Amino acid sequence: MPTEDYLGIKIDLERDQLFDNLGIQRLKESYMKEDEESPQQRFAFVSKSFASNDEHAQRLYDYASKHWLSYSTPILSFGRSNKGLPISCFLNYINDTAEGLVENLSETNWLSMLGGGVGIGFGIRASDDKSTGVLPHLKTYDSSSLAYRQGKTRRGSYAAYLDISHPDITMFLEMRKPTGDQNLRCLNLHHGINISDRFMEMIEKCMSDPDADDRWNLADPHTGEVRETVSAKALWQKILEMRMETGEPYLHFVDTSNRHMPDWLKEKGLKINQSNLCSEIILPTNENRTAVCCLSSVNLEHYDAWSKSTTFLKDVAEMLDNVLQYFIDNAPETVSRAVYSAKQERSIGIGALGFHAYLQKNGIPFEGFMAKSTNIRMFKLIRGKLDESNLELGKERGEAIDAKGTGRRFSHVMAVAPNASSSIIMGNTSPSIEPYRANAYRQDTLSGAYLNKNKHLDIIIKDKVEKNNRLNYDKIWSSIIANDGSVQHVTCLDDKEKEVYKTAMEIDQRWVVEHASTRQEWIDQGQSVNLFFRPDVNIKYLHAIHYLAWKQGMKTLYYCRSEKLGKADKVSKRIEREAIKEIDFQSMIDGENCVACEG
Structure with missing residues (x-):
């Protein structure tokens, strides 16, 4: 095997053959430095930058060059400029005071210039004689995302989250509609809704009894005063319609997230207020804490090779711990709340890509028991090895401050990001845990x-x-x-x-929810889960899939993908019709409607 030395790492130039032309082109355009001639040099540079020692660097290079390990975008592009930090995104909290409003906007803009996307929790009061409400502030962030860029060409990326009981929820829902009042539109800002169990239980009650009382109070978060009462069913339908029309809002089942937060964080009175730009990060925020997303992914297409390794997952976790420490040591004072959160929690997010590619390589349909058992086997092993690594690193390097007494180095270890760009680089594998959209x-x-x-x-x-x-x-x-x-x-x-070889649009979306909710047991943060529907989807089917996501314990839903009517749609239409026939809402409510049990 021909190798050459680069930065003290033995690199294998023949591994360039694992890329297709598109993967190499993407690396050259977006990640490699001008003096780097091969992707192997890029992998070696990044591995050396965040390794604990030379042996660790060599192993990390080998994982990346064999396409076992996919570095996150900010890690893979590290060193290309002097500006960015190797952190994917952040979550911050707006303290509902004049100072809090100004400070959060400033911090958000600084975070954007450092290269991170930002998820913002808008828990501020509704409009009254003392406050302008949420929308004028959203407009400010909308403009800021254009003004405060991530480097020369990439504009800032922000996502705002609002509780479903907030008086401004209706205007918030419609802010990304391309038509309507220009003053209320925020087309550069993504948005998500924190949906409570209480709201979903009201929707569930209406499923059993269409005449049930569905009055839903919208109350000011500052005073608790009820400003308006609306129909929960109408609000839910509006959410689904907007997701079909614009792809958003993202949905965050906030009570599920808080229920599953580690006990040692609950004991500190911490609370999860929102998710992030890609809806996979589930971390607490407050006026002192801005959550930090430190990410990379394992390639499930090569699961059979790396699952036998005794060092792989610990090496990846150790590398992310080094990335986190680099951020703590080098971040400017302007983002001190993020540094504090990283120091206290030391949360990382190891995710996955290549799930559908693995199934296809092994002749396994996405819909079925074999895919379900494969899903369980993979994520059970990943989490088991990461839990072992967490304790080993806790012993070697010390516990996270928040996790004192648990033996853990990290408060969180897993989060499944979308990985669209990374999947192209990793031999054009399938993105994240979702099905291929087309062959x-x-x-x-x-x-x-x-x-x-x-x-x-x-x-x-x-x-x-x-x-x-x-x-x-x-x-x-x-x-x-x-x-x-x-x-x-x-x-x-x-x-x-x-x-x-069914495409995403041809797959019964109950299986997307089934796999996501099953693997959630082993993922301590969240997953970027997209759903795929025809533009003329039956509303009963659309509702059922979204309801099941909450009922089966998912924390978030990312985009709702609705593509143009095409020649292949007759297949997805047939699947939808068959699913509607099988859907029994009462069984769903009782927890008896398991798609895996239907054969």
């Missing part, structure tokens, strides 16, 4: 457009063409592209293969 799609880069084909499907098609000279390889792929990346019409594929 063929166009990807635009600064240097041009690339056609991406599903590599595992490509192997099958090549094999069939080789065995049958009547088949035409190019025509098969052209037909897949013409059918929006679907293979359901491809006659040379058998029924099992068509099941394995």
Whole structure:
């Protein structure tokens, strides 16, 4: 195996062959320094930067270069400029005073310039004779996201979260609509809603009894005064409609998050007030704490290789501890609340990508028992090894201040981020824990457009063409592209293969919720979970999927993806019709409607 020395690390240039052209192009455009000629040099530089010693650096390089480990974007781009810090995003809290409002805006802008996205908890009072309410402040943050950039070209990214009982909730819901009052629109700001158990229980009650009392009070968070009473059903329907129309708001089931917060944080009176820009970070915030997201991911497509390693997951956790320490040591005074939170909690978020790619590589449909058992096996092992690593590092390096007496180095260890860009770099694997959206799609880069084909499907098609000279390889792929990346019409594929290569829009979304809620048991933070629906989705099906997410214990929902009507939609429409027939709302309420039990 030919190797060369780079920064004291033996790098293997042949591992460049694990990339496709798009992956290498993405690395060159967005991550590599001008003097770096190979992705191997980039991996070596980053591994050396955040390793504990030379041996640790070599192992980290090997993990990354074999595509076992996916460094988060700010870690992978570290050293490309002198500005950014290797932290993905932050969550801050607005103290409802004049000083608090000014300080939080200033901190948010500083965090953005340091390269992080920011999730903001808007728990401020509603408009009255002393306050302007939430919307004028949202407009300020909306403008700031354009003014305070992350480097030369990337604008700031903020997400605002508001409680579902806030008097400004209706205006907040509509702030990203492209039409309406210009003064109330915030098109550059993402938004999420903190939904309580009490609200969802009222929706559940209405499912059993359509005539049930659904009066929902909107109360000022500062005074507790009820400002307005609305229909909970109408508000819920509005939320679902907005998600279909704009993809947002994100949904954060805030009571579920607080219930599962570690006991040692609850004992300190801490509270989770919001999630982050990608809805996978679930950490407490207050006037003294701005939560810090320190992330990287393991590639599940290579699970069978790295799951046998005795060092892999501990090495990744140790690397993130070093990243966290770098932030603590180098962050400016302007973000002191974030430094304090990082010191106290030492929370990290190890996530995953390549779940659907692993299933497809092994001929396992996303919908079914085999996928469910695979999901459980993977995340149970990851969490088990991370818990062991947490205690080992606690013994070696000391406990997190917040976790004194527990033996733990970290207050949290897992969070599953979206990983869209990282998945392209990691050999074009599937993003995060979600299904592929298409088996063929166009990807635009600064240097041009690339056609991406599903590599595992490509192997099958090549094999069939080789065995049958009547088949035409190019025509098969052209037909897949013409059918929006679907293979359901491809006659040379058998029924099992068509099941394995269903796209996100063709999969019964109950299985997306089933897998997410099942793995949540082992994820101490959250997951970026997207849902996929046709534009003309049946409202009963749409409601059922969102309700099940709460009922089955998920903490958040990220985007609601609704794509144009295409040639492959007849398949997803059939799946939706079959799901609606099977949905029994009373069984769902009683917790008896398990999609895995339906075969």
